[in-house]
Amino acid sequence: MDIDEILDSVSLIHEDPKAILKSYTKEVNFPKGHLLLHAQKCEKSIYFIKKGIVRAYSNTAENEVTFWFGKEGDAVISMKSYIANQPGYENIELLENSCFYEMNNTELQKLYNEHIEIANWGRKFAENELLKTEERLISRQFRTASERYDELLKNHPHLVQRVQLSHIASYLGITQVSLSRIRAAKN
Amino acid sequence: MDIDEILDSVSLIHEDPKAILKSYTKEVNFPKGHLLLHAQKCEKSIYFIKKGIVRAYSNTAENEVTFWFGKEGDAVISMKSYIANQPGYENIELLENSCFYEMNNTELQKLYNEHIEIANWGRKFAENELLKTEERLISRQFRTASERYDELLKNHPHLVQRVQLSHIASYLGITQVSLSRIRAAKN
DNA sequence: AAGAAAATTTTACAAATGTTAAATAATGAG
DNA sequence: CTCATTATTTAACATTTGTAAAATTTTCTT
Numbered sequence: 001m002d003i004d005e006i007l008d009s010v011s012l013i014h015e016d017p018k019a020i021l022k023s024y025t026k027e028v029n030f031p032k033g034h035l036l037l038h039a040q041k042c043e044k045s046i047y048f049i050k051k052g053i054v055r056a057y058s059n060t061a062e063n064e065v066t067f068w069f070g071k072e073g074d075a076v077i078s079m080k081s082y083i084a085n086q087p088g089y090e091n092i093e094l095l096e097n098s099c100f101y102e103m104n105n106t107e108l109q110k111l112y113n114e115h116i117e118i119a120n121w122g123r124k125f126a127e128n129e130l131l132k133t134e135e136r137l138i139s140r141q142f143r144t145a146s147e148r149y150d151e152l153l154k155n156h157p158h159l160v161q162r163v164q165l166s167h168i169a170s171y172l173g174i175t176q177v178s179l180s181r182i183r184a185a186k187n
Numbered sequence: 188m189d190i191d192e193i194l195d196s197v198s199l200i201h202e203d204p205k206a207i208l209k210s211y212t213k214e215v216n217f218p219k220g221h222l223l224l225h226a227q228k229c230e231k232s233i234y235f236i237k238k239g240i241v242r243a244y245s246n247t248a249e250n251e252v253t254f255w256f257g258k259e260g261d262a263v264i265s266m267k268s269y270i271a272n273q274p275g276y277e278n279i280e281l282l283e284n285s286c287f288y289e290m291n292n293t294e295l296q297k298l299y300n301e302h303i304e305i306a307n308w309g310r311k312f313a314e315n316e317l318l319k320t321e322e323r324l325i326s327r328q329f330r331t332a333s334e335r336y337d338e339l340l341k342n343h344p345h346l347v348q349r350v351q352l353s354h355i356a357s358y359l360g361i362t363q364v365s366l367s368r369i370r371a372a373k374n
Numbered sequence: 375a376a377g378a379a380a381a382t383t384t385t386a387c388a389a390a391t392g393t394t395a396a397a398t399a400a401t402g403a404g
Numbered sequence: 405c406t407c408a409t410t411a412t413t414t415a416a417c418a419t420t421t422g423t424a425a426a427a428t429t430t431t432c433t434t
Contacts, residue, residue, distance in 0.1 A: 060329060067328050079321055083314040089325055112310065116303040123299065123310035127270040130317040134266055137324045138276055141254050141360065142247060165412065173328065175392055180413050352382065362422060367383050 001072045003101050006048045009073060011124035017117040024108065025101045030094055036076060037092040043081040045102050049074050052098020053159065055167060056090040066167040068136075069156050075129065076100065083126075095162050145172040146182045188259045190288050193235045196260060198311035204304040211295065212288045217281055223263060224279040230268040232289050236261050239285025240346065242354060243277040253354040255323075256343050262316065263287065270313075282349050332359040333369050 003022055007013060013021070027050065030036060037043050039058055049072050056068035068090070070076055078088030082105055112119045139148055149172055153160065160168070169179040190212055194205055214237065217223060224230050226245055236259050243255035255277070257263055265275030269292055299306045326335055336359055340347065347355070356366040 058329065065329060067325075079314075079317055083318055089321075112307055113303075116300075116306055119303055119306040119310060120299055123306060123313055126310055126313035126317055127266075130266055130313055130320060131270055133317060133320045133324060134276075137320060137327065138254075140324065140327050142245065142252060176412080177393080177414085178391060181391090184413075351380095363382080364384085364423080365421060368421090371383075 001050055003048075003050075006050075006073055006101065007121070010128060011121050013117055013121050017115050017121070020111065020115065021103075021118060021121070024111065025103050027099060028102050029097070029099050032094055032096045032098075034094045034098075035091060036094060036100070037078050037088065037090055039089055039091045040087045041081075042085060042087050043078045044106070045104055046082055046108070047076040047100040047102050049076060050099040050101055052100075053095040053156075053162065054092050054098065055095055055163065056092050057167070057170075058089050058091065064167075064170065066171040069152070069159060069163075069171070071156060075125070077129075079129070081105070140173070145174045145178065146185075148172050149179070149182055188237055190235075190237075193237075193260055193288065194308070197315060198308050200304055200308050204302050204308070207298065207302065208290075208305060208308070211298065212290050214286060215289050216284070216286050219281055219283045219285075221281045221285075222278060223281060223287070224265050224275065224277055226276055226278045227274045228268075229272060229274050230265045231293070232291055233269055233295070234263040234287040234289050236263060237286040237288055239287075240282040240343075240349065241279050241285065242282055242350065243279050244354070244357075245276050245278065251357065253358040256339070256346060256350075256358070258343060262312070264316075266316070268292070327360070332361045332365065333372075335359050336366070336369055 003025055004018070007018055007021060028047075036047060036054065037056075049070055051072060054070045054076060055066050056070070057064050057066045059065075070092075076092055078090055080086045080088040108122070112122050139151060143151070149168070152168065152171070165179055166176045169176040172179065174182075190209055191205070194200060194208060200208070215234075223234060223241065224243075236257055238259060241257045241263055242253050243257070244251050244253045246252075257279075263279055265277055267273045267275035295309070299309050326338060330338070336355070339355065339358070352366055353363045356363040359366065361369075
């Protein structure tokens with residue numbers, strides 16, 4: 001997924017301000033297993049996935065909890081860092097060799113104050129991410145683990161082959177044994 | 188909480204653009220029990236709470252699930268309506284006689300395209316709401332019902348006296364009987 | 375203040391989910 | 405291809421949470 005498509009999918013933007021945005025973007029590659037963002041660290045950059053799959057997880061006292069999966073076109077970002085300049089929740093691990101568009105946070109903030117179209121692009125970016133986060137919250141509050149498993153299969157069809165079921169179980173908020181029971185019941 | 192304090196708490200903004208924003212704001216009052224926003228309906232306005240407490244809930248096939256409580260300074264808003272012009276999830280019920288600042292969505296969108304400071308104020312607004320929503324999601328994913336009950340007491344100390352425990356239980360994602368057990372264990 | 379209604383807690387039991395460990399299946403290295 | 409390693413499923417049992425109903429407490433009305 002190329003940069004034009006990604007920027008436009010956030011919000012349509014004229015060529016001139018888009019060219020400015022793009023000039024602050026650079027392409028970076030990392031191998032499977034690489035940690036792109038680190039929990040408890042204030043991250044300086046945000047990323048958009050050109051190619052690849054990633055997962056976000058946090059370590060608790062007892063175990064590791066996966067709370068998000070990202071794919072082509074998705075933003076990989078610590079919102080706490082981006083918005084509040086504070087350490088974030090997420091470790092982001094690459095589930096395959098991946099390619100990203102990287103933007104520096106400080107430079108982006110500067111652009112927001114200089115170009116109204118870029119400011120509104122940034123506004124739409126936050127708004128879109130907000131809708132997605134709200135949808136995740138609603139999903140957790142209103143749907144069972146089994147329903148959310150179906151959702152996950154639908155939104156990330158290739159994921160189940162590539163990710164350990166223990167990660168998916170923690171994403172669903174259940175144990176791996178429970179997930180096995182859910183899967184068994186679907187056959 | 189007055190309008191200046193609310194607007195500034197979203198993001199500091201100079202007097203001129205703030206005056207413009209304020210000129211599009213009007214004060215409205217409604218009694219306890221009033222439904223301010225309606226699920227499955229595209230809402231035309233957003234509100235900020237000057238005085239009062241509200242709760243957001245959705246009806247499922249079986250029952251009613253409360254998923255948010257709002258207090259002074261909070262935005263009462265259907266994000267789906269505000270951002271995507273689509274019907275939202277939330278019924279918003281007033282838990283006491285309340286006073287709001289109302290802004291019309293269409294007019295606000297127009298201002299975003301005309302004034303860069305207002306565009307960036309709107310960006311910060313979405314970003315702040317995003318952080319709050321993310322915090323709610325993290326809370327649900329990483330904390331037990333008992334811990335979330337403590338959080339709720341801390342964030343909304345006056346709430347427990349004013350809201351039925353069945354609403355709080357559904358907010359926590361447990362039954363009222365379980366909540367009673369949790370409360371009993373804390374004494 | 376008394377009685378009725380509503381809200382909350384408690385009880386007893388059922389159902390669902392977690393825990394631990396063993397069995398089976400899948401993956402990868404040599 | 406075979407063996408060793410890792411991942412997943414299954415089984416047995418313990419614990420937690422839900423359900424339904426009764427008991428108690430609180431709130432509201434008169």
